[in-house]
Amino acid sequence: MPVGTAVVLPDSEQIQNPGFPPYRPRVSDLDPKKARSNERRIALLFAASMVGSVFAIVAYIVFPINANDPGSIRLNNLFLGLGIALSLLGIGIAAVHWSKALMEGHDLSEERHMTRGSEATRASAAEVFHLGNKESGFTRRKLVRNTLIASLALWPLPGIIIFRDLGPADQDANDVLRHTMWKAGTRLTKDPNGVPIKASDVTLGSVFHVIPEGLDDREDALEQKAKAAVLLMRLKPEDLHVSKGRENWNYHGIVAYSKICTHVGCPVALYEQQTHHLLCPCHQSQFDITHEAEVIFGPAKRPLPQLPITVDSEGYLVARSDFHEPVGPSFWERDHT
Numbered sequence: 001m002p003v004g005t006a007v008v009l010p011d012s013e014q015i016q017n018p019g020f021p022p023y024r025p026r027v028s029d030l031d032p033k034k035a036r037s038n039e040r041r042i043a044l045l046f047a048a049s050m051v052g053s054v055f056a057i058v059a060y061i062v063f064p065i066n067a068n069d070p071g072s073i074r075l076n077n078l079f080l081g082l083g084i085a086l087s088l089l090g091i092g093i094a095a096v097h098w099s100k101a102l103m104e105g106h107d108l109s110e111e112r113h114m115t116r117g118s119e120a121t122r123a124s125a126a127e128v129f130h131l132g133n134k135e136s137g138f139t140r141r142k143l144v145r146n147t148l149i150a151s152l153a154l155w156p157l158p159g160i161i162i163f164r165d166l167g168p169a170d171q172d173a174n175d176v177l178r179h180t181m182w183k184a185g186t187r188l189t190k191d192p193n194g195v196p197i198k199a200s201d202v203t204l205g206s207v208f209h210v211i212p213e214g215l216d217d218r219e220d221a222l223e224q225k226a227k228a229a230v231l232l233m234r235l236k237p238e239d240l241h242v243s244k245g246r247e248n249w250n251y252h253g254i255v256a257y258s259k260i261c262t263h264v265g266c267p268v269a270l271y272e273q274q275t276h277h278l279l280c281p282c283h284q285s286q287f288d289i290t291h292e293a294e295v296i297f298g299p300a301k302r303p304l305p306q307l308p309i310t311v312d313s314e315g316y317l318v319a320r321s322d323f324h325e326p327v328g329p330s331f332w333e334r335d336h337t
Contacts, residue, residue: 020107028101038101039144042094046147049090049155056083056158060165080158087155094151098144104135178326180212180228182307187213188232188256188317191225196316197232202254207271208232210256212319227327229259230307231268232317233289235276241291249308251317256307257293258327261285263300265329278304301330 028035059079066072132138138145187196191209194216202208210230215221237253249255257278261268266282277296278287285298293304305327308320 043143043147045094046151049151052086053154182319182322186319202234205273257304260328
């Protein structure tokens with residue numbers, strides 16, 4: 001037989017579809033008492049999930065993390081993890097047990113085909129939901145339904161408590177994020193050695209990675225640097241397009257912009273000298289320094305915040321004030337328009 005020739009068997013020799021095996025009723029199908037017993041087990045598992053969620057919150061409070069005690073970290077992680085694990089496992093095991101023991105267990109097949117948004121299609125979809133509800137017993141088995149809803153409602157609470165506690169307890173998180181170390185008179189210094197920068201040191205086309213003076217003396221230096229890091233560049237004054245109110249924010253063409261990308265907070269560290277564009281290497285957002293760091297490409301939604309600068313009596317570059325808008329990603333609440 002030539003290679004590539006297809007062989008078509010006659011119908012009598014083709015393997016026939018045997019269909020589904022006969023349905024074998026389960027114990028829950030034959031004995032209502034067993035069905036009720038399984039229903040209680042499922043509800044108990046959902047209740048265990050609720051207990052796990054509450055336990056995780058209580059453990060997080062009862063076993064706080066002490067910076068001077070490594071053992072407190074182990075205890076906090078242990079009990080918090082056990083609570084969250086119980087919460088998730090309770091929901092997962094209960095859902096599987098529900099489907100295996102109480103939902104209808106017959107086999108079915110459905111051909112994949114293109115659907116149209118006609119009235120008949122929507123009516124058919126509604127019928128599928130109705131049958132699903134009937135087969136699962138979601139509305140009929142109130143004990144299972146109510147414990148499921150309660151466990152799902154409690155499950156996110158440990159995460160909410162943990163995320164909220166990431167901010168300082170004695171300060172408003174938005175206020176902390178809104179302000180940096182920069183203030184009027186703070187000198188601009190080189191990162192990482194902290195050497196102050198004179199305006200005469202900044203030549204056309206150069207770029208400096210900048211931190212505020214005194215950063216290394218702070219206990220929270222890393223957190224402060226994450227907000228206050230700045231890029232400093234010098235352009236020809238005539239190349240800058242300055243908006244009203246920002247006329248004195250640069251010094252003879254020297255401009256300073258936040259190094260923290262307004263997309264998800266990556267460091268914007270690539271400067272194209274000829275085009276005066278800043279590039280974020282994470283997701284390729286680009287900012288035009290000649291137009292106040294406006295976004296010209298990429299997912300970032302707002303310009304990099306500009307740090308107003310001038311010089312002091314010794315010729316060193318200093319900040320005029322803090323940033324006039326929040327630095328970093330735009331996903332948290334802010335008043336900037």
